[in-house]
Amino acid sequence: MRSRKERFEEHGARFRRDRAAQESRGAGVPHSHDARTHEGEHDIEHAPHPARERRGAELRLYGLNAINAVFSRRPNAIRKLYLAEARIPALQPLLKWCVANRVGYRVVDELDLHKLASSSHHEGVVADVLREEPLALSTWLRDLPSGPQCAIWLDGVGNPHNFGAILRSAAHFGVSAILLPKHSTLSLSGAAARVAEGGAEAVPLVRLGRDDNAIAQLRGAGFTLAATVVQGGSDVFATPLPERTIYVLGAEGEGMDRELAAACDLRLSIPGTGLVESxxxxxxxxxxxxxxxAKRG
Structure with missing residues (x-):
């Protein structure tokens, strides 16, 4: 029969193993035998479990352009960095900033990066960053410069890859904002930010109130709302487009809400061969x- 001391020591060892396993799972970070931690930072396996209320405040990004865009615009949002050894030369400015500002980073292997990003398209770098909340419509309109402006109202779009591609185009063409309906569940994800290639940091998201109130506010600011429809709209290339335009885009497959489309000032279509529906x-x-x-010169 084991002594009381032996039973106590076995119980203590089991407790320590269970606690270490729980902390590792809570951090959501795979163990890597060759992972290196920045001096002064604790290993991820022993990091304190984050408070539940803060989980939604952080976003896990991946991809070089997505993370470099955050570093360029709001570096203080970066909370943790993970990278492949091969990415060290390309990320030297970011790593030096992490050292200077006591932000932890780890060099991990390819498998760990796959797990961290839940994707094979991580491009050798993953980061945990603070999520930027959408602006209120009144705040956005208050700070909007005068002159030509274009924005996109997304009515029901939900695919993160489509969202990322829209953000990329919006950044390329200088769109002022992406407008999200009051009850839309669409939000920036790691996948959308990676597809956006940095565009997610260049184009603000704006949360709308009730549709009728939002439309009234936008019209009051000089905007014309243009519903985009597959058929029956005016040719977008032949129609004069107002200097301040809101394109309203419908959901993948179902299109936009009929009442919203009817409330818009214009109905526009993109002409094509008809060999595909849209x-x-x-x-x-x-x-x-x-x-x-093109119409702005």
Missing amino acids: LNVASAAAVLLAAWK
């Missing part, structure tokens, strides 16, 4: 934005 919503957004930009 363009993908992200492709359509790029064409529409190019048409508006």
Whole structure:
């Protein structure tokens, strides 16, 4: 029979093993035998479990351009960095900033990066960053400069890759904002930010109130709302586009809400051969934005 001391020591060892396993799972970070931690930082396996209320405040990004865009615009949002050894030369400015500001980083292997990003498209770097909350419509309108402006109202678009592609086109053509309906569940994800290639940091998201109130506010600021429809709209290339235009894009497959479409000032379509029903919503957004930009000279 084991002594009381032996039973106590076994119980203590089991407790320590269980606690270490729980902390590792809570951190959501795989163990890597060759992972190196910045001096002064604790290993991830022993990091304190984050408070539940803070989980939604952070976003896990991956991809070089997505993370470099955050570093360029709001470096203080970066909370943790993980990278492949091969990425050290390309990320020297970011790593030096991490050292100077006591932000932890780890060099991990390819498998760990796959797990961290839940994707094979991580491009050798993953980061945990603070999420930027959408602006209120009144705040955005208050700070909007005068003159030509174009924005996109996304009515029901939900695919993160389409969202990322729209953000990329919006950044390319200088779109002022992406407008999200009051009850839309669409938000920036790691996948969308990676597809956006840095565009997620260049184009603000704006949360709308009730549709009728939002439309009234936008019209009061001089905007014309243009519903984009597959058929029956005016040719976007032949129609004069107002200097301040809101393109309203509908959901993938179902299109936009009929009442919202009816409330818009214009109905626009992209002419084509008819061999396919329509363009993908992200492709359509790029064409529409190019048409508006072309008319601005």
